[in-house]
Amino acid sequence: MARAKQIPSTPHAATTGDGGELHQAASAPEARLTTNFGVPVSDDQNSLKAGRRGPALLEDFVLREKIQHFDHERIPERIVHARGSAAHGYFELTESLADHTRAKVLTEVGVKTEVFVRFSTVAGGAGSVDTPRDVRGFAVKFYTREGNWDLVGNNIPVFFIQDAIKFPDLIHAVKMEADRGYPQAASAHDTFWDFIGLMPESTHMIMWAMSDRAIPRSLRMIEGFGVNTFRLVDDADEAVLVKFHWRPKLGTQSTLWDEAVKIAGADPDYHRRDLFEAIDAGDFPEWEFGVQILTQAQADALAFDILDATKLIPEELVPIRFVGRLVLNRNPSNFFAETEQAAFLPTNMPPGIDVSEDPLLQGRLFSYQDTQLSRLGSVNFHQIPINQAKGCPFQNLQRDGHMQTQVFEGRANYEPNSLAEAGEDGGPREDPKGGFRTFPLAMGETKVRLRAETFADHYSHARLFFRSQSKIEQAHLASALVFELSKVTLAPVRTRVLANLRNVDETLATRVAAGLAMDLPAKSKAAAAPVDMDLSPALRIVGKYPETLKGRAVGVLVSDGADGAVVEALRKAVEAEGATVKIVAPKIGGVTLKDGKKLEADGQLAGTPSVVFDAVALVLSQGGCAELVGQGAAVGFVQDAFGHLKAIGFTPEARPLLDKAGVKADAGVVDLTGGAGAFLKPAKTRQWDREPKVRDLA
Numbered sequence: 001m002a003r004a005k006q007i008p009s010t011p012h013a014a015t016t017g018d019g020g021e022l023h024q025a026a027s028a029p030e031a032r033l034t035t036n037f038g039v040p041v042s043d044d045q046n047s048l049k050a051g052r053r054g055p056a057l058l059e060d061f062v063l064r065e066k067i068q069h070f071d072h073e074r075i076p077e078r079i080v081h082a083r084g085s086a087a088h089g090y091f092e093l094t095e096s097l098a099d100h101t102r103a104k105v106l107t108e109v110g111v112k113t114e115v116f117v118r119f120s121t122v123a124g125g126a127g128s129v130d131t132p133r134d135v136r137g138f139a140v141k142f143y144t145r146e147g148n149w150d151l152v153g154n155n156i157p158v159f160f161i162q163d164a165i166k167f168p169d170l171i172h173a174v175k176m177e178a179d180r181g182y183p184q185a186a187s188a189h190d191t192f193w194d195f196i197g198l199m200p201e202s203t204h205m206i207m208w209a210m211s212d213r214a215i216p217r218s219l220r221m222i223e224g225f226g227v228n229t230f231r232l233v234d235d236a237d238e239a240v241l242v243k244f245h246w247r248p249k250l251g252t253q254s255t256l257w258d259e260a261v262k263i264a265g266a267d268p269d270y271h272r273r274d275l276f277e278a279i280d281a282g283d284f285p286e287w288e289f290g291v292q293i294l295t296q297a298q299a300d301a302l303a304f305d306i307l308d309a310t311k312l313i314p315e316e317l318v319p320i321r322f323v324g325r326l327v328l329n330r331n332p333s334n335f336f337a338e339t340e341q342a343a344f345l346p347t348n349m350p351p352g353i354d355v356s357e358d359p360l361l362q363g364r365l366f367s368y369q370d371t372q373l374s375r376l377g378s379v380n381f382h383q384i385p386i387n388q389a390k391g392c393p394f395q396n397l398q399r400d401g402h403m404q405t406q407v408f409e410g411r412a413n414y415e416p417n418s419l420a421e422a423g424e425d426g427g428p429r430e431d432p433k434g435g436f437r438t439f440p441l442a443m444g445e446t447k448v449r450l451r452a453e454t455f456a457d458h459y460s461h462a463r464l465f466f467r468s469q470s471k472i473e474q475a476h477l478a479s480a481l482v483f484e485l486s487k488v489t490l491a492p493v494r495t496r497v498l499a500n501l502r503n504v505d506e507t508l509a510t511r512v513a514a515g516l517a518m519d520l521p522a523k524s525k526a527a528a529a530p531v532d533m534d535l536s537p538a539l540r541i542v543g544k545y546p547e548t549l550k551g552r553a554v555g556v557l558v559s560d561g562a563d564g565a566v567v568e569a570l571r572k573a574v575e576a577e578g579a580t581v582k583i584v585a586p587k588i589g590g591v592t593l594k595d596g597k598k599l600e601a602d603g604q605l606a607g608t609p610s611v612v613f614d615a616v617a618l619v620l621s622q623g624g625c626a627e628l629v630g631q632g633a634a635v636g637f638v639q640d641a642f643g644h645l646k647a648i649g650f651t652p653e654a655r656p657l658l659d660k661a662g663v664k665a666d667a668g669v670v671d672l673t674g675g676a677g678a679f680l681k682p683a684k685t686r687q688w689d690r691e692p693k694v695r696d697l698a
């Protein structure tokens, strides 16, 4: 056996195990590697051993400290919303709400308030994929001058349940089944639908969760909602009720289900990467901030209870007043320190914003503070930089505790005190006028454990949502129900859900039953008979988002011998409209163009399928196309682009590949011979007219 070489151990020659020099050694104190307590480390490559080939020594505090810290690098992931991506930015008020609130963040027009925003999926673990069918969290931490305001919302304006006491049941039902530990990040399984079928109040949320909203194209393209009803309170302690809204500048846009499933394999980090890269490139995502405001009298006159989080207020009924904007312009510097350690609390509210009696919200007021203790492990989690109140000082008489990082001076750790009279610092004092005052809601009811009768209508809003959708979206929704219920192995569970769907809309129930090849069961008994509400076209996505190339990605598949001038003209035209262009080639080294020049590739064909693009172009030579026609990855690239209703630009040499992939001529299949111009229009949206030709929907 070869004997290990003597390893020199001097500060100037850190070495690899075979004695080769790898690292620049530091001599200046500020550049030195040290232990956590500042002791300079002389050798970070070799542990301390009893002899050259001997066992490690317990004495090696450098090794032990490093390994021990590593052993504890992970903290418990969030029980829900574990998978998340975040960014820094600012909120700017454009119109004052001083007529309703004293919260400065909502009254000082033009002031930019720093924010940290975390988007998330709900059901999957921290390492799960970005594109399952799921609700997306939209949590905004405003570092206001009057303390942090956490608006912890979702991309869907309603929720599955009415009372917080059912939340653990809901989450247990949707997460991996308890005995088998699967499926991960998927609602398409027995226990979820079992719970849903038995909880008719979830039906409205199910409509949303089965709609395309639950498979967003990008986190930059989701709406946000505060969901629960809150209050705005003015100086005179007068209050109005309020619903909060975020509207993405790029419009609300989604993937198709088949596409979302394939993206999960092609790029599990699709949304995280998309957000990071957009911000990195200076293409800052932006949302409008809006409020729906109602007086208590207006709320009382509604046909539903706005304390019930399974209901929404159609914007046709109460318009949204847009009063601000949110811009995300900086990526986190460190994922763990910021995105993972961020703790959002619906109880974080500045004076002038207050809660309602919504029984879901009431439970949330306890839950978030509590969960941080098990996740972050200390009552001092507010001292972690990402959670600190940055817009103002925080000071009180709370002291000590696990991981206390503040060094308090003086003796004033109680109040009242008269230390100031003795010339000492007496500490901070309450502010009766400027401090947070709870809205003085008149109470005086009997204690009960029941659901208000005004919460009994479980179907009218589900019907409103379904019937307000475009034909395309209705077909997607029905097909999503067929897909999910087809994964349910317990037939009575499928039957129960169908029986409930009959209360929503008979055509929907019939379509889903047909898709399952099941007989329609008798309608389930509704706690309150559903009513027809005025439709709300504002609830659609298709036809609402702006047709634009902004924020989109175009993939250009090239081969050796391709015409570089076509690629360049396309790139110029597409980039001028705000999209990014990625070159895809059979090999990562790129291709040699017709004129002999080299064109670098951004992605290799086999690892860069068309699902990661919004539109594609095929710029091929005759020979290049002949080779690609025999390759599954190339055929799949085109087939999927067509199936996913994307624009396809092509040079005439690419025709054999189009034919092999079964592409049929339509307005979205564009010959690039006449220039890139004609490609731009279809590339700004999906070719919805194509869908019936490529897919059978329920």
Ligand code: HDE
Binding pocket: 078, 079, 080, 081, 084, 118, 119, 120, 136, 137, 138, 139, 152, 153, 154, 159, 163, 164, 165, 167, 225, 226, 227, 228, 309, 342, 343, 344, 360, 361, 363, 364, 367, 368, 369, 371, 372
């Ligand atoms: Fe949450 N929720 N939630 N939730 N929620 C959490 O808090 C909870 C609900 C939402 O990016 C947890 O810090 C209860 C509605 C988001 O860090 C936990 C109930 C809405 C996030 C918790 C609800 C949300 C969470 C897990 C029913 C939309 C991620 C980790 C009463 C308005 C925040 C954590 C982030 C996270 C409890 C229902 C949004 C366990 C008890 C409704 C966006 O505290």
